[in-house]
Amino acid sequence: MSPADSPWHILRTQAERAVQAEPVLSGTFREAILDQPDFAFALAHRVSQALADSEEQQAALFDRFSSIHQQFPALAESAWCDLQAIVSRDPAFGTGLEVLLFSKGFLALQAYRIGHQLLLQDERLLAMFIQARCNERLAVDINPASQIGSGIMLDHATGIVIGETAAVGDDVSILQGVTLGGTGKESGDRHPKVRSGVMIGAGAKILGNIEIGEGAKVGAGSVVLQAVAPHTTVVGNPARQVGKPRHARPALDMDQSFDEG
Known part of the structure; x- marks a missing residue:
């Protein structure tokens, strides 16, 4: 360079x-x-x-x-x-x-x-x-003990909460109002693990020591209590699978829509 x-x-x-x-x-x-x-x-x-x-x-x-x-x-x-x-x-x-x-x-x-x-x-x-x-x-509110990669976008950012044992991979996009939290008073490793390329829509709540697989997309307002497979789109409360993202790394194209089916 x-x-x-x-x-x-x-x-x-x-x-x-x-x-x-x-x-x-x-x-x-x-x-x-x-x-x-x-x-x-x-x-x-x-x-x-x-x-x-x-x-x-x-x-x-x-x-x-x-x-x-x-x-x-x-x-x-x-x-x-x-x-x-x-x-x-x-x-x-x-x-x-x-x-x-x-x-x-x-x-x-x-x-x-x-x-x-x-x-x-x-x-x-x-x-x-x-x-x-x-x-x-x-x-x-980001706990300093959490593990966060690089190439991260916290879009708008207001209301984002990332818990103590959460992990976020590289090239992840997280919109406002997102929580990567626990499910109660449990101790130890209790927060989500978000792999690379994931996009998490506004207001989504991901709770517990669960994995959000590489290249997955979590729709706005979703409540996620179970692991999400790589390159899968989930929406709703409780979150359900509705297809696959149109992009291999949804965080990069920021497409908020999804194809059901």
Whole structure:
């Protein structure tokens, strides 16, 4: 990849153009992108800015978050995959700059990624702080112990809940109001396992330690209590199989319709 094609160069170019196009927001573009040395620092800035109560707290969070990003460059790599996923799947966002600044789902996901790494570093209280603030500020509740792949789109994101032992594979699209939850007070491994390429429609509830197979599609408002086979579409309450997705990876084409039969 040439320097001109690097993710950071692309974002900086978009920010430079945005300064000219929207001078009233020039300070925002400079602070978020043009004043940052790289994408990892930009992510740390964006998350710390969103979660902090004060300038002092933001500075402290930024120092810790940027340090984590420098230690674990895979965090920024996953974030870039998420950003590209949103640009390619959501027509509401035209550029990566728009996603970084204005996508609540992207922001919540990057906060989760930092919190997950902090939990692995035995910084449980800070990880839980991030989860709580995302719930309070963004209406997204992702347990930092959950396992989430890359190329993820949390579309709209409001009301998404992902439980402690849930797992989400790569290239998954999850719409607003989705719950990946348990079924009661049971302990241990108790949350869904969503494999790669799955699309989960708005308001769907997937409950228990069940598998949603690769390339499956869960219709909006469905309540899923049993495993879903790969490349299968389910809808309803309780969810029932109604055919197969038209695309091998429904998360990528975001087709909300289904063919019964």
